[in-house]
Amino acid sequence: MDLTSVREVCDARHRPQWEAGDAWLAGGTYLFSEPQPQLRRLLDLGRMGWDALRVTPGGLEIAATCTIAQLNAFVPPEGMAWPVAGALFGPCCRAFSSSFKVWNTATVGGNICLALPAAPLVCLAAALEGECVLLAQNGGQRRMPVARLVTGAGRTALAEGELLRSVLLPARALRRRAAVRRAALRPQGRSAALLLATVDPGDGTWRVTVTASTTRPVVLPFDRPPTAQALRDALEQAVGPDGWVDDVHGHPAWRRHMTLLLAEELRTELTADEEGA
Amino acid sequence: MTYEITVNGRVHTRLPAAGQCLRTYLRADGWYGVKKGCDAGDCGACTVHVDGMPVHSCLYPALRADGREVTTVEGLAAGERLHPVQQAFLGARGFQCGFCTPGMVMTAAALTPEQSQDLPDALRGNLCRCTGYRAVVDAIRTAADHGSSARHIEEEPCGEAVHGRSEPDPAGQAVVTGAARYTLDADLPGVLHLKLLRSPYAHARITALHTADALDVPGVRLVLTHHDVPGVRFSTGMHEQADDEPFDTRVLDGVVRYAGQRVTAVVAETEAAAEEGCRRLRVDYEVLPAVTDPHAALTRKAPRVHPGGNVVHEVHRTSGDVDGVFAQADCVYEATFRTQRVQHAALETHAARAWLDEAGRLTVRTATQTPHLVRRALCRVLNLPPRQVRVVAGRVGGGFGGKQELLCEDIVALAAWRLRRPVQLEYTRGEEFTSTTRHPFDIHLTAAARRDGTLTGLKLRIICDAGAYGNHSPSVLERACQDVTGMYRWGAVAVDGHRRLHPHRAVRGFSRLRTRAGHFRHGVGPRRTRPPARYCPAGLSPA
Numbered sequence: 001m002d003l004t005s006v007r008e009v010c011d012a013r014h015r016p017q018w019e020a021g022d023a024w025l026a027g028g029t030y031l032f033s034e035p036q037p038q039l040r041r042l043l044d045l046g047r048m049g050w051d052a053l054r055v056t057p058g059g060l061e062i063a064a065t066c067t068i069a070q071l072n073a074f075v076p077p078e079g080m081a082w083p084v085a086g087a088l089f090g091p092c093c094r095a096f097s098s099s100f101k102v103w104n105t106a107t108v109g110g111n112i113c114l115a116l117p118a119a120p121l122v123c124l125a126a127a128l129e130g131e132c133v134l135l136a137q138n139g140g141q142r143r144m145p146v147a148r149l150v151t152g153a154g155r156t157a158l159a160e161g162e163l164l165r166s167v168l169l170p171a172r173a174l175r176r177r178a179a180v181r182r183a184a185l186r187p188q189g190r191s192a193a194l195l196l197a198t199v200d201p202g203d204g205t206w207r208v209t210v211t212a213s214t215t216r217p218v219v220l221p222f223d224r225p226p227t228a229q230a231l232r233d234a235l236e237q238a239v240g241p242d243g244w245v246d247d248v249h250g251h252p253a254w255r256r257h258m259t260l261l262l263a264e265e266l267r268t269e270l271t272a273d274e275e276g277a
Numbered sequence: 278m279t280y281e282i283t284v285n286g287r288v289h290t291r292l293p294a295a296g297q298c299l300r301t302y303l304r305a306d307g308w309y310g311v312k313k314g315c316d317a318g319d320c321g322a323c324t325v326h327v328d329g330m331p332v333h334s335c336l337y338p339a340l341r342a343d344g345r346e347v348t349t350v351e352g353l354a355a356g357e358r359l360h361p362v363q364q365a366f367l368g369a370r371g372f373q374c375g376f377c378t379p380g381m382v383m384t385a386a387a388l389t390p391e392q393s394q395d396l397p398d399a400l401r402g403n404l405c406r407c408t409g410y411r412a413v414v415d416a417i418r419t420a421a422d423h424g425s426s427a428r429h430i431e432e433e434p435c436g437e438a439v440h441g442r443s444e445p446d447p448a449g450q451a452v453v454t455g456a457a458r459y460t461l462d463a464d465l466p467g468v469l470h471l472k473l474l475r476s477p478y479a480h481a482r483i484t485a486l487h488t489a490d491a492l493d494v495p496g497v498r499l500v501l502t503h504h505d506v507p508g509v510r511f512s513t514g515m516h517e518q519a520d521d522e523p524f525d526t527r528v529l530d531g532v533v534r535y536a537g538q539r540v541t542a543v544v545a546e547t548e549a550a551a552e553e554g555c556r557r558l559r560v561d562y563e564v565l566p567a568v569t570d571p572h573a574a575l576t577r578k579a580p581r582v583h584p585g586g587n588v589v590h591e592v593h594r595t596s597g598d599v600d601g602v603f604a605q606a607d608c609v610y611e612a613t614f615r616t617q618r619v620q621h622a623a624l625e626t627h628a629a630r631a632w633l634d635e636a637g638r639l640t641v642r643t644a645t646q647t648p649h650l651v652r653r654a655l656c657r658v659l660n661l662p663p664r665q666v667r668v669v670a671g672r673v674g675g676g677f678g679g680k681q682e683l684l685c686e687d688i689v690a691l692a693a694w695r696l697r698r699p700v701q702l703e704y705t706r707g708e709e710f711t712s713t714t715r716h717p718f719d720i721h722l723t724a725a726a727r728r729d730g731t732l733t734g735l736k737l738r739i740i741c742d743a744g745a746y747g748n749h750s751p752s753v754l755e756r757a758c759q760d761v762t763g764m765y766r767w768g769a770v771a772v773d774g775h776r777r778l779h780p781h782r783a784v785r786g787f788s789r790l791r792t793r794a795g796h797f798r799h800g801v802g803p804r805r806t807r808p809p810a811r812y813c814p815a816g817l818s819p820a
């Protein structure tokens with residue numbers, strides 16, 4: 001929709017001084033979907049020219065401006081044994097309730113910074129030990145794990161005017177085996193629970209990540225494959241009685257139920273693989 | 278700053294407003310095939326291709342289209358030759374009102390063969406409120422496999438036969454090419470935009486209105502308050518029998534009776550200025566006690582919504598010996614059924630435009646199912662003779678009964694009459710949900726039956742939540758109480774209905790579905806009851 005209070009769109013390449021009423025404009029698929037009467041200026045990231053996806057010796061660098069469609073189409077270069085890319089990227093990119101047409105312009109950075117519980121890229125990046133590169137207004141730079149950047153439903157640790165530049169996924173996380181589960185009230189609906197589990201083929205460590213059903217990402221590392229009870233207890237404890245999302249996309253009790261159920265499915269699947277291997 | 282985009286081969290250089298989306302930019306330049314269903318990325322009615330990539334133009338910043346090529350549904354055909362997808366929608370009749378069709382066509386034209394295999398997924402961003410998708414899917418499959426799968430498409434005319442033939446929709450060509458003209462699909466030079474400030478309170482008296490700041494906004498031409506409108510009360514429900522419904526509504530009222538009710542109207546050169554005007558209005562309210570539960574509203578202590586009380590209509594009817602049949606019944610079933618507020622969500626939102634024609638006659642073009650009744654109502658509200666008022670409807674983008682209600686026309690007509698300039702009001706999707714919904718029902722049903730499945734008695738106590746204003750409520754209640762008894766044959770019937778008080782609006786099927794839904798759930802089960810119980814004219818016994 002038209003954002004009628006917006007007076008100016010500035011090219012972010014020129015590093016405009018941050019003012020009250022400013023917002024970074026990435027794909028705009030959230031910003032233009034609701035009235036934003038508080039906004040006066042949009043700082044347009046559309047011409048930053050950042051490489052969407054860069055494979056480095058250390059892993060994968062995803063630019064904040066990488067679109068969902070670009071990430072969905074990503075194929076690891078020849079010789080890179082990154083099973084995670086195949087197992088998780090596609091399902092996470094498709095875990096939006098929006099159309100593929102929206103994915104053509106919606107960005108990874110916009111998804112993480114909007115920080116909805118149902119943000120699938122928050123889940124993906126948190127599960128893969130993603131680290132955010134953040135640019136401050138004064139030119140300073142800091143890094144922070146994605147799982148810590150998102151502090152609540154729609155809340156982040158971003159400072160005023162701080163810009164997410166990219167997300168770094170370390171190669172060791174990309175080499176893990178992985179599986180994904182999702183629940184929603186209808187097949188293409190808004191995620192009500194999204195769970196990823198990964199296993200390190202080397203040292204056998206586990207990592208279970210939960211979003212959508214929880215107000216902030218919940219990441220549970222395990223030194224060895226957890227038992228059903230251990231996984232359940234760890235989840236209940238990490239989320240706490242008030243940590244389940246309560247909105248029209250699902251009742252908290254149902255979300256909790258589905259989360260525990262899907263976590264157990266993931267555990268069974270990855271343990272079976274382990275034993276089969 | 279310069280700006281240049283190519284739309285369907287034509288170059289446009291007008292600079293968009295900073296926060297403008299591509300959808301409104303394209304429409305302002307006459308590409309009316311680009312529709313608004315939601316303005317929020319959900320419905321896909323606004324789908325266009327930007328450099329060949331399908332996007333929802335309501336989410337796409339217009340400034341970003343600089344230097345790019347945009348294709349709308351109007352640019353899809355190669356000259357006279359329809360695109361295969363357009364041809365398939367025409368052949369499979371993949372539409373009813375057709376408001377979703379431009380977006381469906383533009384989406385389908387961009388699908389990869391792989392995406393065409395999973396249409397529920399590929400079309401998750403395209404809503405159709407009319408077809409139930411079957412015809413849409415037929416059309417897309419036909420286009421994807423070159424016509425071999427959709428079986429109900431007639432390949433050959435059935436000779437001279439008049440019957441049994443699927444006639445093409447006379448508007449089909451216009452619908453699939455984006456040429457069909459819905460309510461707002463026409464250039465109206467100099468049109469002003471009206472925006473409504475709505476009440477945040479369920480019940481309040483307006484004690485003061487501060488309009489000066491709003492009037493200072495550049496482009497604002499008029500602010501209408503309850504002091505500026507005729508005192509006449511009318512019903513927003515459009516019925517042939519005008520006195521079916523209570524005259525309890527004013528264009529703008531000094532007392533607001535539901536959260537979301539109109540408080541003031543701001544008319545400006547642009548929607549942006551009208552919205553800014555609304556933001557600058559200050560209203561002082563004396564908040565009054567409110568009642569939002571229909572049962573509570575019937576109690577003696579309940580705050581009064583209207584001076585006449587909280588009951589807008591009652592029905593009490595008895596036929597046959599109700600007590601007798603219940604005393605003799607083999608089985609008695611008793612249950613309470615509740616329905617919630619719902620919205621019909623026609624893809625085209627409510628909208629109206631008004632202007633004075635060359636002869637000075639008030640002309641209103643509106644998304645309505647009842648232009649003739651709108652005209653009658655406007656004559657009453659504005660105190661004008663019928664020859665002074667002309668009301669027309671374009672193609673209506675879905676109504677389902679929901680466009681049988683005076684929601685926009687009175688206020689735009691009044692503003693246009695005052696300003697002697699064209700004025701339009703286009704509802705947002707959000708406004709649809711706050712101010713136009715279907716009545717919730719509470720149905721307490723007791724039924725008596727004999728062991729052989731014969732239904733012998735029915736007692737109904739129906740409480741219908743009418744919302745704050747009467748509009749269609751009396752007739753909806755009558756329907757609910759009356760039609761329900763016509764479905765099965767009953768020995769004896771007693772009906773008690775009350776309607777009270779968010780106003781609830783015109784709908785499809787009125788109330789029959791609700792009370793009938795109540796019927797289907799009784800103990801014996803529809804399959805066993807129906808044959809002996811089915812309604813038959815007197816004297817005939819059930820088959």
Ligand SMILES: Cc1cc2nc3c(=O)[nH]c(=O)nc-3n(C[C@H](O)[C@H](O)[C@H](O)COP(=O)(O)OP(=O)(O)OC[C@H]3O[C@@H](n4cnc5c(N)ncnc54)[C@H](O)[C@@H]3O)c2cc1C
Pocket residue numbers: 023024025026027028029030031032033045064065095096097098099102105106107108109110111112113114116118119120158162163164165189190191317318319
């Ligand atoms: C129909 C529909 C369904 C949707 N379903 C979902 C869903 O299921 N799950 C979900 O999570 N979202 C959903 N969305 C919301 C949105 O499309 C996505 O979250 C998308 O990924 C946002 O990305 P964007 O680039 O469009 O962000 P924008 O709209 O451009 O920005 C989003 C927010 O992030 C800020 N921002 C953007 N980039 C940066 C940056 N680099 N640094 C700092 N701040 C930044 C913006 O200022 C803004 O506040 C849906 C949207 C629609 C229209």
Ligand code: FES
Pocket residue numbers: 312313314315316317318319320321322323324333334335336
């Ligand atoms: S998706 Fe743009 S109007 Fe609905």
Ligand code: FES
Pocket residue numbers: 371372373374375376377378404405406407408624674675
């Ligand atoms: S034909 Fe699809 S909305 Fe009417």
